[in-house]
Amino acid sequence: MNRIMTILAPGLLLAGCAAGGTTGPARAPFVPIPTGTLGLEGVIGQNARGLVARLGTPVADLTEGNARKLQFASGTCVLDAYLYPKGNAEPTVTYLDARQSDGSPIDRASCVSALQMKARGGK
Template sequence: MRRLLITLPLFVAACTAPRPVVETPKPAEQVPAQRGDLIGLSTEEIGVRFGRPDLTVAEGPGTKVQYRSRSCVLDLYLYVAPSGQGAPRVTHVDARTPAGDVTDIAGCEAAIDAR
């Protein structure tokens, strides 16, 4: 009985020891490359390139300008420089299908140009 009392705690400790965690690597999400030729453009320069936007929305300190084609939606986000000087400029670009799936920005630009 004495032997059982001595080995029982060791047995319980062995059963409750943490097991190593094996992490399964997640597949890398494919993010379409963002073209840099829209970054830094002003509202006027965007208008020259794509024409009148389909939607313009003030979002906090910035503005979202949206263009649509049958195959995609292009969102351009413009903000004034941190110094507060100068015209708002494009700082970020998103492109998606009308269903909301991420799509290639370059292809969306071409679709907007062709409309």
């Protein structure tokens, strides 16, 4: 009996190690961070004319291929509006990027509000 145990013991120990191996820490699924469009309803989807009517004259107007970027600035912030066409339609705003004048982050809706105030003759 001792002889059988001596022969089987190493095999059982190795089998236990192989069966109970760890696979590493579990990874959480990727969850995108929503950027939200609250306060941007009058800007997202606008064409260039509508955007200029709402925010004033852009400080930069760049075109690359069929894409266009209009940049607006106030003493508070800088807003980049990216316009892309869908099919043969006129390009409209599909994405906005905003930053404070010193480059620090700012909420896009706050920047749009500051630009609208400036366009209406405010500070």
